[in-house]
Structure formats: C-alpha cells, structure tokens
Amino acid sequence: xxxxxxxxxxxxxxxxxxxxxxxxxxxxxxxxxxxxxxxxxxxxxxxxxxxxxxxxxxxxxxxxxxxxxxxxxxxxxxxxxxxxxxxxxxxxxxxxxxxxxxxxxxxxxxxxxxxxxxxxxxxxxxxxxxxxxxxxxxxxxxx
Numbered sequence: 001x002x003x004x005x006x007x008x009x010x011x012x013x014x015x016x017x018x019x020x021x022x023x024x025x026x027x028x029x030x031x032x033x034x035x036x037x038x039x040x041x042x043x044x045x046x047x048x049x050x051x052x053x054x055x056x057x058x059x060x061x062x063x064x065x066x067x068x069x070x071x072x073x074x075x076x077x078x079x080x081x082x083x084x085x086x087x088x089x090x091x092x093x094x095x096x097x098x099x100x101x102x103x104x105x106x107x108x109x110x111x112x113x114x115x116x117x118x119x120x121x122x123x124x125x126x127x128x129x130x131x132x133x134x135x136x137x138x139x140x141x142x143x
Contacts, residue, residue, distance in 0.1 A: 004044060004050055005050065006038045006050055006055075010038070010050065010052070010055070011038055013052060014038050014052065014055045014056070014057045015029070015036065015057050017052075017057070018056070018057035018086075019140075019142065020036070020057070021057070021140055022036060022057060022058050022059040022062055023039075023056040023057050023058060023086035023091070024056070024058055024059075024062040024066070024084065024086070024114065024118050024120060025059060025061070025062050025104065025118065025120045025125050026091070026104070026139070026140055027059045027061075027125055027128060027129075028132070028137070028138075028140070029057075031128060031132060031137070032059045032128075033059075033061075033124045033125070033128055034059040034060035034061040034062075034124075035059065035060050036057055036058065036059050036060070037057075037058060037059075037060055037063055038055050038056075038057065038058075039055065039056045039057070039058035039062070039063045039066065040054055040055060041054050041055065041056050041070075041085055041086070041087060042054055042070060043067075043068040043070070045068050046068065046070065053087050054087070055087075056086045056087070059125075061118075061119070061122060061124070061125065062118045062120070065117060065118045065119050066083065066117065066118050069083060069117055070082060070083060071083055071113065072113040072114075072116065072117040073113065074109045074112050074113050075112055075113075075116055076109070076112060077109065079109070081109045081110055081112075081113045082110060082113075083110070083113060083114050083117060083118070084110055084111065084114040089110070093107070093108070094106065094107055094108045094110050094111035094114070095107060095111050095114075095115070095120075097139050100130070100133065101129060101133045101138055101139045102126045102129045102130045102133065103121045103126060103129075104120040104121055
C-alpha cells in the first residue's frame with residue numbers, strides 16, 4: 001500500500017533517477033536557483049499516490065507553477081492537453097533547446113502546454129542556463 005509520506009529513501013531514489021536535475025526544466029540541482037523537491041505527477045488531491053511511478057524530481061519553481069495541474073490549454077489550438085509526464089514520456093520527444101541553449105523549445109502540444117504552464121523559460125532559469133552554457137555545463141548531456 002502506498003504512503004502519503006515522502007521518506008528520505010524515496011526522495012533519494014527520485015533524485016538519483018533524475019540525476020539530480022529537474023525533470024521539467026532540466027535545471028541541475030547543484031546550481032538550481034530554486035532548489036529541488038519531489039513532485040507528485042498526479043497530485044495527491046486528485047488521488048495520486050506517493051509511489052516512484054508517480055513522482056518526479058522538480059525544482060521549486062516548476063513544482064510551484066505545476067501545483068495540482070495535470071493539463072492545460074494548448075496556446076496554439078485552444079485544446080486541453082496533458083502536461084509532460086516524466087515517467088511515461090521522453091523529454092527530448094517533447095522539448096528541445098534554442099540555438100544558444102537558454103530556452104526550452106516545445107516540439108509538441110504537450111511540450112507547449114508544459115512550457116507555458118510551468119514557465120520553463122522564466123528569467124532566472126534562462127539566466128542560469130546562459131551561465132552554465134558559458135561554463136560548458138549546459139545543456140545536460142543525458143536527458
């Protein structure tokens with residue numbers, strides 16, 4: 001039976017699986033301006049369980065903007081689309097990088113709603129990516 005409690009063991013497992021990077025904006029935990037935490041992909045309020053297949057490693061910025069959302073309106077089509085699910089989808093299928101690697105570029109409707117809803121290109125994260133790219137530490141080599 002699943003517990004509501006995120007134990008230190010669960011937290012470490014989620015962090016390790018994500019290579020200590022936000023699974024949404026790809027901010028590395030060692031440099032993240034927001035810090036990182038466990039995100040319930042399907043929120044507990046919507047019946048989501050505290051199990052490894054429902055947990056993602058997320059910066060507090062992405063986690064805060066996502067909050068209890070599981071979908072949003074696609075800005076191009078006006079249709080409701082599910083947000084990116086790091087347990088069921090591959091990041092590179094839905095997102096890419098701008099030419100200078102500072103902005104996340106959406107490739108799909110799921111990518112568009114996730115970029116918008118979680119504000120993946122918020123100023124602080126874009127500035128962090130710029131500095132990390134200049135230091136040769138961005139983009140992540142493995143996503």
